[in-house]
Amino acid sequence: MAEILSQNEIDALLSALSSGDIEADELPGEEDKAKIKYYDFKRPQKFSKDHIRTLELVHDNYARIISNYLTAQLRANVKVKVESVQQITYEEFIHSIPNTTVLTLFKMPPLNGQILLETNEEFVLRIFDVLAGGKGIKKPKYKELTDIEKNLIRHINEGLISNLKLAWEDVLEVHPEVETVETNPALNQTLAPNEPVALITFTVEMFETNIFINICIPFLSLEKVLDKLVVQYWFSEGDSELQKESREKLSKNIRRVDVRLMAMLGTTDITVGDFLNLEIGDVIALDNKYENPIEVYVEEQLTFMAKPGLHGKNKAIQIIDLIDKDVEKNE
Numbered sequence: 001m002a003e004i005l006s007q008n009e010i011d012a013l014l015s016a017l018s019s020g021d022i023e024a025d026e027l028p029g030e031e032d033k034a035k036i037k038y039y040d041f042k043r044p045q046k047f048s049k050d051h052i053r054t055l056e057l058v059h060d061n062y063a064r065i066i067s068n069y070l071t072a073q074l075r076a077n078v079k080v081k082v083e084s085v086q087q088i089t090y091e092e093f094i095h096s097i098p099n100t101t102v103l104t105l106f107k108m109p110p111l112n113g114q115i116l117l118e119t120n121e122e123f124v125l126r127i128f129d130v131l132a133g134g135k136g137i138k139k140p141k142y143k144e145l146t147d148i149e150k151n152l153i154r155h156i157n158e159g160l161i162s163n164l165k166l167a168w169e170d171v172l173e174v175h176p177e178v179e180t181v182e183t184n185p186a187l188n189q190t191l192a193p194n195e196p197v198a199l200i201t202f203t204v205e206m207f208e209t210n211i212f213i214n215i216c217i218p219f220l221s222l223e224k225v226l227d228k229l230v231v232q233y234w235f236s237e238g239d240s241e242l243q244k245e246s247r248e249k250l251s252k253n254i255r256r257v258d259v260r261l262m263a264m265l266g267t268t269d270i271t272v273g274d275f276l277n278l279e280i281g282d283v284i285a286l287d288n289k290y291e292n293p294i295e296v297y298v299e300e301q302l303t304f305m306a307k308p309g310l311h312g313k314n315k316a317i318q319i320i321d322l323i324d325k326d327v328e329k330n331e
Helices: 007-019 051-072 089-097 120-132 147-162 221-230 239-256 272-276 325-330
Strands: 079-091 101-108 114-119 175-180 197-208 207-220 261-264 294-298 301-311 313-320
Touching: 007 120, 051 079, 051 147, 051 197, 079 089, 089 197, 089 207, 101 120, 101 147, 114 120, 114 147, 120 207, 147 175, 197 221, 207 221, 207 325, 294 313
Parallel strands: none
Antiparallel strands: 079 197, 101 114, 101 175, 114 207, 197 207, 261 294, 294 301, 301 313
8 A cells, every 4th residue: 555645745745856856756656665585496495594593503512522522533632513504405515515525325214315424535534544543634635535444434424423313312313324425426316406405514623624524404304394493392481391301401411422531640751762671560650659649631621630549449530629720710
């Protein structure tokens, strides 16, 4: 319905026309009020903002879980974080990844169809270098993967994928299972080129470099569970019982996270010659007396002071002090 102008507005408009302040063709018409929203039928928006937000929350949790998993596997500090969550087409995903990469295809019932984990060759070869005895610092030279390397990487990727069960636990009980590993993405034609997919991109920080890995989830896989990918459904503020259950699940998940604990009895310096001549029964003197406290590290961070001893027939330590880093920094 057209807007009705008051008499004062009509007088002001006629005065502006007569003075030349505005031109007649500048007057707003009905066509100016019609806002056109473009829609690309080749790329339909299947995922709402709520769906994208929930996927981001789930995989933020997943990033923390696999950070601990990779740290334990590589015995080195690895940090993983979600870089982006977006909807693209399957064709765009395939064209965006390098020709030399590792695609792990897996299923995650009750989700339908196949899901893809893409780990590029630099990520794969650095991990293989560490597991083979290297340090993983030197940038690897790209080459065709051997059968041994493929089997080893399949084992690592199976561990990455199995952790999706824990990450999705608050939304849906899933059962990931790896189907196959491919090294040529061009040969993988599991979806139609225009099929919409949710692409979750992670940044993996390890060995002083950042590497990207991706999880590609087709819309067809999530179509039947989209109602659960809504934050209001997941964490209802008005439902205290659901909040309590969510807190219990969160606490349970945190308690499952593995951390590396190391007690430092002491240190010493010896020559290479002495080291080569060590025999069973030799005694190495440390710089710490047995009655003095020892340092306890959690994930390579000094956290406790403790006393060494025995618990039954097992070697043990007794925590006697907590190192509060936050207090020290404030002081």
